[in-house]
Amino acid sequence: MMKSATAALKLEVYLPATPREFQERMVSREEFDELRRNPPGWLVDLRRDGPHPRHVVAARLRISNSGLARGGITEPLTTAQIAELVADPPPWLERERETQAEVLREQRRLRGRDEGTDRANG
Template sequence: MSKPKKSQVMKPATAALKLEVYLLATPREFQEGMVSREELDELQRNPPQWLVDLRRDGPHPRSVVAARLRVSNSGLARGGITDPLTTAQIAALVADPPPWLIRERDIHAETQRESRRLQERRGNQS
């Protein structure tokens, strides 16, 4: 007879990363406890109000900010964005993009084009 499987648990920071939310904006109970794989799945399937609000309004972690601005994480740093941003702050940047954002979008788009080109080239060599 085999032992019952233990549920995998993760640190709150890992769970926040998987949920794409800023850890320090989550409730204290979330920040202080371990999160099981089942709990994470349940949060993704049926998000509580705090998670819905965070995903909608922010503050958002760097990866989400970068994706919404269509730049890389490095581009954010070069643009001087080091703190999490709210949805409203992101919308303001999109509405009136500063020169650094326009430049970083161009760099990011070119990097993605080159990456796709190389991937297609590797695919054709097979």
Template sequence: MKPATAAQKLGVYLPATPREFQEGLVSREELDELQHNPPQWLVDLRRNGPHPRSVVAARLRVSNSGLARGGITEPLTTAQIAALIAEPPPWLMRERETYAEVRREQRRLQEQRDETD
């Protein structure tokens, strides 16, 4: 698979990975090995970042769109995410509320569908 796909499956930001990873193809066996026995670079990248948008959004409990509305367009490190969590700006509070409301509505609709089945 392409390095971008492998990085996405590993939950890491591709430009922060080693050059060998970025330039080569990753077999399914290699991906499984990376997931089950991660090398130090992968452990460090997952711990410290920079993190891709999906990871940043999940850690901040907002949507990817919420990040964009908040002006977050670049990958963030774990320290930057922690700083936002420690002192959440107004946009983050708003986006968390919006995201929570969307999730509640999705659960309500799923329960409604489950009842009709």
């Protein structure tokens, strides 16, 4: 069994936007698997339209969760709101995207360095 908050996180939906009966109960592994295999209409709608949890908003904007906070985004956003930001990115979003790109480049560089070290030691 898992809490509804855990299930919502794994389903990548914003818990307060889910039906009350989902929020107020435990979810079995079988129920969770069924939700993933055969999502009900409310789940399909939430995934498509939102509101979306922070980690989903950040991923769709291609920035970090911290970048959202620095940009002043503290509330969940809908798909339409995300699309507006993407269509006409404010300066903070452009800065955060560049920051995120730099972080990813550095992670790739370090991973490549570590893999080279592993091969040399192997």
